[in-house]
Amino acid sequence: MDKEYTAKLNKICNLMTKRKWDYKDTSRASGVNLRTLESILNGDRILEPKQLDQMYEIIRDSKKSNLLKFEKPIVMTFYAYKGGIGKSSLAYNLAYSLAQMGYKILVIDADGQADTSSMLYSKFLSLGNKNLFEAMYHSHDLVKGGYVFSTDYDNLDVVVANMKMELMEATVALKTEPQRKQILELCFKTIIEENYYDMVIIDRDKNAGLVSGLFLEKTDFIIMPVLSQMLSVKSAPNTRSFIEACKERNSKLQILGMVWNLVDKRKNPRNTSAKDFYDGFDNLLFNTIIPVSADFESSQDYMMPLGVYKSNGEANKKIQEFTIEVLERIEKSLKERGDGLLV
Ligand SMILES: Nc1ncnc2c1ncn2[C@@H]1O[C@H](COP(=O)(O)OP(=O)(O)OP(=O)(O)O)[C@@H](O)[C@H]1O
Ligand SMILES: [Mg+2]
Numbered sequence: 001m002d003k004e005y006t007a008k009l010n011k012i013c014n015l016m017t018k019r020k021w022d023y024k025d026t027s028r029a030s031g032v033n034l035r036t037l038e039s040i041l042n043g044d045r046i047l048e049p050k051q052l053d054q055m056y057e058i059i060r061d062s063k064k065s066n067l068l069k070f071e072k073p074i075v076m077t078f079y080a081y082k083g084g085i086g087k088s089s090l091a092y093n094l095a096y097s098l099a100q101m102g103y104k105i106l107v108i109d110a111d112g113q114a115d116t117s118s119m120l121y122s123k124f125l126s127l128g129n130k131n132l133f134e135a136m137y138h139s140h141d142l143v144k145g146g147y148v149f150s151t152d153y154d155n156l157d158v159v160v161a162n163m164k165m166e167l168m169e170a171t172v173a174l175k176t177e178p179q180r181k182q183i184l185e186l187c188f189k190t191i192i193e194e195n196y197y198d199m200v201i202i203d204r205d206k207n208a209g210l211v212s213g214l215f216l217e218k219t220d221f222i223i224m225p226v227l228s229q230m231l232s233v234k235s236a237p238n239t240r241s242f243i244e245a246c247k248e249r250n251s252k253l254q255i256l257g258m259v260w261n262l263v264d265k266r267k268n269p270r271n272t273s274a275k276d277f278y279d280g281f282d283n284l285l286f287n288t289i290i291p292v293s294a295d296f297e298s299s300q301d302y303m304m305p306l307g308v309y310k311s312n313g314e315a316n317k318k319i320q321e322f323t324i325e326v327l328e329r330i331e332k333s334l335k336e337r338g339d340g341l342l343v
Pocket of ligand 1: 082083084085086089090111113205206261262263291293294296297300
């Protein structure tokens with residue numbers, strides 16, 4: 001490495017040391033791509049000296065961001081034993097919103113319908129066998145096996161699904177208990193070890209079978225969307241029973257909250273005729289109520305997160321409000337648990 005390059009690199013390192021920032025802090029505060037920063041700090045000569053100067057200036061002018069820091073990626077799953085309630089719509093919009101704030105997010109689409117895949121990576125069908133089914137089938141590491149794709153959006157990567165996910169239930173059923181446990185252990189190995197992502201957000205379908213069980217075994221927090229209609233509310237106790245059963249294998253599993261979605265603004269969802277079904281769930285309900293909004297459908301026509309389609313629209317404002325609440329609950333819960341996940 002020539003002298004000029006080394007001097008410029010040292011200048012960046014010294015600045016980081018002075019500010020007591022590790023490479024993740026630096027990336028969060030400055031917006032400099034984390035992988036690029038990691039590579040150059042590891043000695044990979046992927047930038048020109050002039051680009052190092054530019055990077056130095058960006059880092060110098062950036063302020064400390066005060067995002068939550070985790071010891072390992074927080075795994076958050078959108079799950080409910082009910083279809084069509086906004087699991088996918090809320091999952092990818094929350095993911096985009098968190099990524100915009102500076103969190104490094106990996107979205108894993110674990111539903112064969114691939115709704116989230118199509119919204120975050122419209123070319124997902126052209127990826128051949130680089131989808132979640134193949135990764136799970138072969139117990140491949142998602143990162144090292146090349147299953148993770150960058151979206152068009154900063155800080156937001158995705159693992160896509162396709163229809164083959166429907167075969168996963170039968171595939172898993174044929175395996176022994178220890179083999180089942182291994183599947184996601186191996187898929188998630190690098191994600192957990194390298195701690196590149198702050199959060200992994202899983203969009204799971206409504207099945208309450210073995211595959212959902214595997215995902216919940218890897219999950220820290222579940223978010224359950226719920227509609228105010230009887231047929232949605234009445235599924236909440238079933239969802240909870242399934243989650244309770246999964247807790248036997250994952251004691252950290254916790255419902256972060258239930259979020260009212262698709263709410264008619266003229267109605268108060270708490271007064272629904274199905275109230276008896278969610279009695280006992282009151283403390284789980286997020287304050288944010290997501291209304292019925294045409295922006296969801298229109299943004300999906302353009303295959304865009306709400307924050308890209310209409311960032312100042314009412315629907316996106318609600319997503320942002322929801323994002324803040326999600327972060328507050330995660331922080332509170334990790335502090336209460338005192339399990340050291342929060343740095
Ligand atoms: N707040 C909202 N306002 C208007 N439409 C919404 C809202 N939330 C979701 N939708 C629409 O409702 C439909 C169902 O949403 P979505 O696909 O996200 O639900 P899901 O729970 O993921 O469904 P599935 O169980 O099939 O995976 C979609 O057409 C979506 O555009
Ligand atoms: Mg869905």
